[in-house]
Amino acid sequence: MPSTLMTRLTSQTRSSRPWPTARNRIEDLSGPGRPADMSYDLKSIAEHVGGQLDGPPDLVIHALCGIEAAGAGELSFVASKKYAAAAADSSAAALIVATDFECQVPCIRCQDPTAAFNRALKLFAPRREELFPPGVHADSSVDESASVGQDVHIGASAVVGPGCIVGDRSVIAAGAVLAVGARVGEDSLLYPNVSVLRGCIVGDRAILHSGVVIGSDGFGFAREPGALHKIPQIGIVRIGNDVEIGANSCIDRATAGETVIMDFVKIDNLVQVAHNCEIGDRTAISAQSGIGGSTKVGRDVIMAGQVGLADHMSVGDGVIFAAKSGSHGFVAPGRIMAGAPARDHREWVRMNGHLGRLDRYAREIADLKQRVEELENESG
Amino acid sequence: MPSTLMTRLTSQTRSSRPWPTARNRIEDLSGPGRPADMSYDLKSIAEHVGGQLDGPPDLVIHALCGIEAAGAGELSFVASKKYAAAAADSSAAALIVATDFECQVPCIRCQDPTAAFNRALKLFAPRREELFPPGVHADSSVDESASVGQDVHIGASAVVGPGCIVGDRSVIAAGAVLAVGARVGEDSLLYPNVSVLRGCIVGDRAILHSGVVIGSDGFGFAREPGALHKIPQIGIVRIGNDVEIGANSCIDRATAGETVIMDFVKIDNLVQVAHNCEIGDRTAISAQSGIGGSTKVGRDVIMAGQVGLADHMSVGDGVIFAAKSGSHGFVAPGRIMAGAPARDHREWVRMNGHLGRLDRYAREIADLKQRVEELENESG
Amino acid sequence: MPSTLMTRLTSQTRSSRPWPTARNRIEDLSGPGRPADMSYDLKSIAEHVGGQLDGPPDLVIHALCGIEAAGAGELSFVASKKYAAAAADSSAAALIVATDFECQVPCIRCQDPTAAFNRALKLFAPRREELFPPGVHADSSVDESASVGQDVHIGASAVVGPGCIVGDRSVIAAGAVLAVGARVGEDSLLYPNVSVLRGCIVGDRAILHSGVVIGSDGFGFAREPGALHKIPQIGIVRIGNDVEIGANSCIDRATAGETVIMDFVKIDNLVQVAHNCEIGDRTAISAQSGIGGSTKVGRDVIMAGQVGLADHMSVGDGVIFAAKSGSHGFVAPGRIMAGAPARDHREWVRMNGHLGRLDRYAREIADLKQRVEELENESG
Known part of the structure; x- marks a missing residue:
């Protein structure tokens, strides 16, 4: 998990974003129970998730991560074209993408990138019997x-x-x-x-x-x-x-x-x-x-x-x-x-719309009262 | 707790009910800490709760249960006539009912069936000193x-x-x-x-x-x-x-x-x-x-x-x-x-009524605006 | 913590207050982990919080407390003049007050009584290393x-x-x-x-x-x-x-x-x-x-x-x-x-105001409908 989100955020004009960045990242996340304990090459991951490899088969992936935080050695995914900008912006080493997605980095192509990423999560998940040995x-x-x-x-x-x-x-x-x-x-x-x-x-x-x-x-x-x-x-x-x-x-x-x-x-x-x-x-x-x-x-x-x-x-x-x-x-x-x-x-949606217009309704009622009064005076 | 709610639900045209039934019931609920550890005859329970016995005094009750889930060997109660249909439908071995309730199964009659059932609960409750011995x-x-x-x-x-x-x-x-x-x-x-x-x-x-x-x-x-x-x-x-x-x-x-x-x-x-x-x-x-x-x-x-x-x-x-x-x-x-x-x-209740009618009020305001405009045009 | 809130409440015409009083107070609150373990004289506290002493320097304070519950030997504070009545009513031994506050009991005067009280809290707080020794x-x-x-x-x-x-x-x-x-x-x-x-x-x-x-x-x-x-x-x-x-x-x-x-x-x-x-x-x-x-x-x-x-x-x-x-x-x-x-x-505040007037708006709409109808009949 070596990428520093901090660096990328300050260097890439994301300063308008309202959210914070991690300042206390510890570089070395290896050790028992850490996600960084295992690594796979991209080819193995492609086979495991049932996708098509589009990149170097021996690229070593040592962790999975969301598209924004992913960095060197990390694999992420692009759920839909909505995230194309985030993908272009990402420092991920590789991406799981849709079959027809235009991708600048090594990728695994498949029909349902979210489902494939979930399968990759299983690959990287620590084994229960290691965490809790009999x-x-x-x-x-x-x-x-x-x-x-x-x-x-x-x-x-x-x-x-x-x-x-x-x-x-x-x-x-x-x-x-x-x-x-x-x-x-x-x-x-x-x-x-x-x-x-x-x-x-x-x-x-x-x-x-x-x-x-x-x-x-x-x-x-x-x-x-x-x-x-x-x-x-x-x-x-x-x-x-x-x-x-x-x-x-x-x-x-x-x-x-x-x-x-x-x-x-x-x-x-x-x-x-x-x-x-x-x-x-x-x-x-x-x-x-x-x-x-x-x-x-x-x-x-x-x-x-x-x-x-x-x-x-x-x-x-x-x-x-x-x-x-x-x-x-x-x-x-x-x-x-x-x-x-x-x-x-x-x-409920319609009711909430009305709630946003109560100001207007109140004004309209007041206005109508005045106009009706004038009409009554005229006709009186 | 031997009755299988499942069986009764499928066999008794309750399939229209939206709620689920227990499919993984374990038949044998005896053992330490289980509700099925004790049993009393109906006469003893009637005496304990201060009700009138209307049924066989030696009927063995080994558990208490709600009216819908109760089965063989279980005692339930009918809080009010509102639950008469559920009572008729119930597989309970016996019921605690009001003095004048028409009951097809052995029962204990009393003025306040809910209070009596609460007293029965005390009878069947595990003793604290058994659960937590000094x-x-x-x-x-x-x-x-x-x-x-x-x-x-x-x-x-x-x-x-x-x-x-x-x-x-x-x-x-x-x-x-x-x-x-x-x-x-x-x-x-x-x-x-x-x-x-x-x-x-x-x-x-x-x-x-x-x-x-x-x-x-x-x-x-x-x-x-x-x-x-x-x-x-x-x-x-x-x-x-x-x-x-x-x-x-x-x-x-x-x-x-x-x-x-x-x-x-x-x-x-x-x-x-x-x-x-x-x-x-x-x-x-x-x-x-x-x-x-x-x-x-x-x-x-x-x-x-x-x-x-x-x-x-x-x-x-x-x-x-x-x-x-x-x-x-x-x-x-x-x-x-x-x-x-x-x-x-x-x-608040009145206000909620109004909220449900905001659609109508908005239409009425629009309608009034139009009619006032027409009147203004006429009189103009 | 010897003062009995109960006594003061019943003797001081506070019976109209809706809230309860502590009836099971244990007089002796000394012992490990208790707030009553330490005491300071008023002069030391004044120095610690950076306030001006206005009272006997050797007055012993053994606990801090809110203005209403404070009693003999206890120090409280008056955040603002809003609490003047509560201060007059209080049985606190001493008070931390604003520079110009009129005070009937020994006090420590300073610009920000709340901040000073917070500093006093630190003085009376049990030391972590005593509660959790290495x-x-x-x-x-x-x-x-x-x-x-x-x-x-x-x-x-x-x-x-x-x-x-x-x-x-x-x-x-x-x-x-x-x-x-x-x-x-x-x-x-x-x-x-x-x-x-x-x-x-x-x-x-x-x-x-x-x-x-x-x-x-x-x-x-x-x-x-x-x-x-x-x-x-x-x-x-x-x-x-x-x-x-x-x-x-x-x-x-x-x-x-x-x-x-x-x-x-x-x-x-x-x-x-x-x-x-x-x-x-x-x-x-x-x-x-x-x-x-x-x-x-x-x-x-x-x-x-x-x-x-x-x-x-x-x-x-x-x-x-x-x-x-x-x-x-x-x-x-x-x-x-x-x-x-x-x-x-x-x-949202404005909207809530409208919600409280929906009754009136509904009446006004109904009234307008009737009046417009009458006008229409007249002009028809």
Whole structure:
């Protein structure tokens, strides 16, 4: 990662750009866990991503990078012709481009450069088994009644409680805690300081990022004179297969029964899912969104950032919520919602147009009043 | 928890429902920490909840569940006649119902089925002393200058720092950290990976869920040319009795003096309470709400989800903030507020009605302009 | 901290105030980590803050406090004449006041009382080296391939992974985790239960509060029939010098390349910064704000609470976003934005005025319709 973004920015008349540049770059990024640990020649990468080589086959690529920050030895990509100027401006050693893209530097040509770059990312991604080698760290704590599968990694200060089950090849990284009776499937990855609480179930190939809490109590209280009494939350959370949950997100356990996160659900950071929710397959929830208690969300739903869904809602398959929208009640499948309270997206766009013209409307009303008054005086 | 929701949903023409069903249920949920660990006969439950038995006294109930997901061996409840159809549809083995409810399955009759179900939840709730048996785990770290009470549970990788005090029967679960001089009262429960920082005080019977941070620094900086200088945050957080704080919520320490959370305050997940706030008795704050610095919130206030209160506010007793509302200044006791900026709830409802009619108003203004013009031409 | 706020509140006709008072104050707050550990005479404090002593030089001050809660032995300050009534009402032993302020109690006079109080805070702040004495705790876990500098504190249950580098005098507090290859500069402070993940870089004099996650994966997936496939996130996070990040905030690693947090950036609690963002020098981001992927934020930007910025934005230097605003696209330097979608602040204020008058506008339109109709009938 040797290129200095700083240099290029000052030397290339980009000074009008509002954003900052990295001043504290450390030149040497090699070492364990660094992206710069591996390198491939361009020919190998072209073969791996299924593209056509247009440049020297033995050009050594040691890292991938975005088009603006890429420098010597780095490969980037040009998603569409929209980025042609950025590509011309780039210091990347090579580019993944569309078949017909005019390119000044060595390149790999293919139909879908973004997809090809994603395949290249897989090539350069550190291997999980190197980052988390199988084994139980001497400074971890695994209860003797727990059942731990083959080739599991349990990190330092990690805790696997009584009756827990950890499937083969799963990772319980440093500082993560499985409380009594928690279960994790196979090939799952729990990052440092994750908490999976009493009796909760995580499926196969799940990824839980640092600070995730699975199975905190639902927020249920009975109000009585002088006190709020806790309603016991005795259910669990059940998380399907191929689920990813972002850093510091929370999934509450059901009051009774199960809070359910279905297969391939993807949840971003700092998201709240309340007790007894059910989230359908492949639904994606962006950062800082929250879902109220007992709400059922369908399949393939998309929630942008900072969305709020009320409790006891039901949301149909394929619904899209725009950022910062807030909704309640029943939302039919396929709708696109925006605003708080949420409306149909087109209606919301039109409404926002009106909001920008309220000044004019107010003036027009005042003007009309005056003119009508004059007409009344005349006719009077 | 043997019933398969999946089966019932496909076999009972519920396919039109937009929400998903659990496909990866594990049949055997017994084991430590599981809800299925205990069972009671229907007669015992009826006695415990104070209801009238209407069914076989020896019917074995091994779990509680919501009306839709409940299956064989499970007890659910019918909160009101609104759920009569769901009750008829349910596969629950037995139901808690109102005195006059027409019920096809064994039931327990009582005046307030919801309250009775809550009492049943207590019966089935795992005992804290089983989940967190008294004792100090060999893999925990308790400073020799700390003072730890009777029958305290301190989990693996938990840390109790110098000068800390932990009251009798309190739980410091795995991975939780009490920094120097932190104090926790009696019968309190700190879940895994909680952090209570320097000098902060937690009362009796508190519940702090995983990832809670008590005593992070307030956000205070002095802007000077080329730098933002930190204003030291030397105060503490003081948390009263019977307080519950949800997963990954943060309470900042006071700049000087104390941030105060009073008795019976209930805080949901991912909530932010800034430095020098005071939150009054029995106030309930839903998920992802935030309160700015030095704001005083009264007693019995209710904040729905994703509410934002500015700094230096004062909020009277019994105020209700609707979801996603944002407020500043002084809010008189008893008001119901909605929107951002927050208005009186009724005014906000009316305003939202107008927003939905802006299309019509704009057309009407245009129409009036034309008609007035015609009148002017005629009279001219 | 002996004064009982309770007593003063009930005895001084403040009962009309809506906020609560602390009922569970513990009288004796001495002990390690407590603010009451040190005391100074008023003369020393006056010299330290550069003010003029107006009172007994040997008056002992043992704590600092806000004007309302301050009591015997405590020093507070009067920021401006606006607080004259509160000052007259206060039980503080002494006050820091403006040069010409009329003061009934011993005081320190100076031009900028707030700045002087901030200097006094430094005097009373506990010393970091006392809270976190140099040394590696026996219950921590430091990989033998890690490189740890001079006078570093590594707390109990803290984990320093393979290849990590920790600079001189830095603190890795209890339960914090540095994953493989993470680097922390000099004089930095990582509070309990922080996670700095693979390969991420933290500069000098950084403060990361509890629960912070540096280097969680960016939220990137490719949608294919029946599945959402993860796009590998192989980049890192690079954090400059003098940065502070609040409790439970998350900074995602770049897909490729670096997510960059520049020098003197200050981030509050529960903030989300997505992959490939760049945040410029001295930008301050308040609690629960979120920034979408690849967005570049300039220098000296201020984001109030619960702000949302979309992905691929660029925000100029010195922009201010009001609380709860939501923005996308390009925002020119120096603008003040409010609302969602965000507008120029003055325009937003005017728009909100109109919203409060929609009732009237609707009535006026109806009235005009009627009057125009009458005119039409007359002229017809």
